[in-house]
Amino acid sequence: MLDPLLFGEIDPPQRLLMGPGPVNAHPRVLRAMSADLLGQFDPEMTAYMNQVMALYRPIFGTGNRWTMLVDGTARAGIEAALVSLIQPGETALVVNFGRFGLLLQEILTRIGARFETVDAPWGQVVPMEAIRYAALRVRPALICSVHGDTSTTMAQPLDGLGAIAREVGALTYIDATATIGGMEIAADRWGVDVITGGLQKCLGGPSGSAPITISDAAAEKIFARRHDEKGIRSPDAVDGHGPRIGSNYFDLAMVMDYWSEKRLNHHTEATSMLYGARECARVALGEGLEARYRRHRAAGVAMSAGLRAMGLTLFGDDAHRMTNVTGVYIPDGVDGEAIRRAMREHFEIEIGTAFGPLAGRIWRIGAMGYNAMKHKVLITLAALEACLNAQGFNLPMGAAVPAALSAWDDAQ
Known part of the structure; x- marks a missing residue:
């Protein structure tokens, strides 16, 4: 008979879910x-x-x-x-x-x-x-x-x-x-x-x-x-x-x-x-729908600005980009799954992979719901910058967070 204590009580890591969903619940x-x-x-x-x-x-x-x-x-x-x-x-x-x-x-x-x-x-x-x-x-x-x-x-x-x-x-x-x-x-x-x-x-x-x-x-x-x-x-x-x-x-x-x-x-x-x-x-x-939509827009704009400040290229048409999920090309020579693993193991942050023709070509980074907050966007960008630098990708260190901060303030 299986010992009910064999697996222990559920105690998941306190991970910050910054992929395309699900996200951390309020x-x-x-x-x-x-x-x-x-x-x-x-x-x-x-x-x-x-x-x-x-x-x-x-x-x-x-x-x-x-x-x-x-x-x-x-x-x-x-x-x-x-x-x-x-x-x-x-x-x-x-x-x-x-x-x-x-x-x-x-x-x-x-x-x-x-x-x-x-x-x-x-x-x-x-x-x-x-x-x-x-x-x-x-x-x-x-x-x-x-x-x-x-x-x-x-x-x-x-x-x-x-x-x-x-x-x-x-x-x-x-x-x-x-x-x-x-x-x-x-x-x-x-x-x-x-x-x-x-x-x-x-x-x-x-x-x-x-x-x-x-x-x-x-x-x-x-x-x-x-x-x-x-x-x-x-x-x-x-x-x-x-x-x-x-x-x-x-x-x-x-x-x-x-x-x-x-x-x-x-x-x-x-x-x-x-x-x-x-x-x-x-x-x-309770937040107010217009204020909520504005917060999501600010998070998306800040995420985009921070990624671009790293020298990364966004995927898709800017005019029709979702406010809450941003696609970004994985740079040539960078192991996209190794970066995702490092984000998770070192920072407890999850970012998303992609489907079909985009599999292995882009990351999908979300900022939505309870996670569409300035500090969570900044933490995610700083962690991605550190992980890319550790893998040897040449980028302007320290540029992402100031760019995101400025973009957030402008969007608000």
Whole structure:
């Protein structure tokens, strides 16, 4: 029999997570998650659920009644949105400019939907006129995009996307996992129907809960494929809307019934994660969204300035750079993984590697949520400078921190 004491109590190192996510959780969020559990239909619990809905509406920039949580990581929210919005045989248009545009395509393939893409090279974004041209040609049922793709560190402009969708009779879906709480999300102004996010980046929480907002138009389509609590298509389903969805857990119609006044049982709510998501929103709104976005902009500008002062080259288009993740080329002759290891072993700092065509070519350095702070940016830059110098890379020692300080102050 295995000795339960063999592995010891969990005691992770106090590491500073300055990669593309996850990041260190805000202490208030961790404290909230340690609160006592409640039954899923306890009136105190359902009151917390209603509070979560109210708290996330301004964060999504919406008045949508259907603003709630999907239990699971950010990818659970993505899959729930897509599997509930589009049916086998329908066509989607994917705005594709990085690794997570490829993820949307993979999920659509699993659903059995058809899709076409409108593409930009990694490091760029897709012009809105190119999206409109593709939408007019494809006439999709759904237009979907990532907002900020951490694989390329680019943020796709979305103002005007809703107007394009309305022109062709499509719904819209946006994955805002990497930007929610750090860059403006404007569901109503953009005219976007469904947006999902995650806690583990700019919101400063742990992975495991996916905030979502759903427009009335999207809700109408979702409820047209309604199930009853036994998983059987209900009599009030609209004829001609195709088969019921292939997932029970990710059936948003059932999840929405659980978050409605009906409180129809769907799953046991992840109580501690709901507490954490609630506190993430309280922290963000307490700071003030504009102040929070300004802090993330300052952190990104300071990080960029410090990296450039070291003589490093940033990856991607400056005009569309995410505020919270910066891509930087690994210099020729430098072992990128050895630098990451030295950062971790000597300074307890994690920076990110890259995916696909950028693997081994760039580092991705984040400053978001609880870590989008001046001193954490400066510590990270100083540590990277020391590690590069130790590996023999010739750089202007001591230049990064003053450059970052100046940039932070200018950005504020």
